[in-house]
Amino acid sequence: MGDIHIIEELRNQLPKKLKEVKRVTWFLRGYQLNDLGHVTHLSISKFGLQGQWPKALFKLEHLEFLDIQDNEITAIPTEISNLKSLKCLDIRVNQLSSLPTSLVKMPMLEKLYLGDNAFQKIPVVVGSCPSLCTIDFTNNLVSKGCEHLFNSKTIKNIYLKQNELTSFPFHLTEGKNIEDLNLMENQVSNIPEENKNIANLLY
Structure with missing residues (x-):
């Protein structure tokens, strides 16, 4: 069964009109459908959500890409882990300062874009996300917690x-x-x- 019924439920929970597009x-x-009628891509950036997540969104179990930028979001609900197929979460330009521990239950999540939020430290949970490859904290207030990035066996791209930042744990990049x-x-003073x-280091 396709996701059309979920889309109709989602439409009723959104303040703006949601339409199907061929390529998001x-x-x-x-939203974009695959050949089986499953929603794989959803972009609701600047949708006027005022920090509220539409509940129907968490029923989209085939969703691979979610763009929910610029919606005054202050927290990610634990229900985000229902999105087992999600590969990319773009939640830039919001008001986040923490992440739910339920992110570790998302086996496919590879890319996490958190730029232009209010993070003061790197959350511990990022080091335990099983498939996370790219993480972006551009334009936040991060001053500590970078060591958590290197608990990960999969993270390759760090922005x-x-x-x-005034220092960075370069010694943890070993291997x-x-x-x-x-x-x-930044004001990192211990650049080796x-x-x-590190293949490409910019500072």
Whole structure:
């Protein structure tokens, strides 16, 4: 059975009109169906949610990509773990300062975009997400907690541009083979002259 009935429920919970699109992009809002009638992509950025998550969203068990930027969101509900197929969560430009521990129950989550929020530290939970590869904290208030990133066996791309870092645990990159580490627009004073474990270091 497809997700059309869930879409109708979702429409009733959203303040703006939701339409089907053939290919969801960052500037085109709506939902995308696969050949089985399952919603795989949903973009409801700037939808005027005022921090409220529509409950029907958590029924979309085939959802792979969710863009929920710029909706005055202050917290991610624990029910986010119902989205077992989710690969990418884009929740930039909101008011988040923490993450739910239920993220560890999302086996497919690879990309987590948290830029332009209110994080002051890296949450412990990011190091336990089983498939997380890319994490973005650009333009937050992060000053500590970076060591938690290296508890992960999968994180390869770390974006910390424009935060409040004064140091970074480079010694923990040993054996991690980090592809991208962006520390631009911070005040990190312990940049090593050479680090073979980071392919692309920006500072």
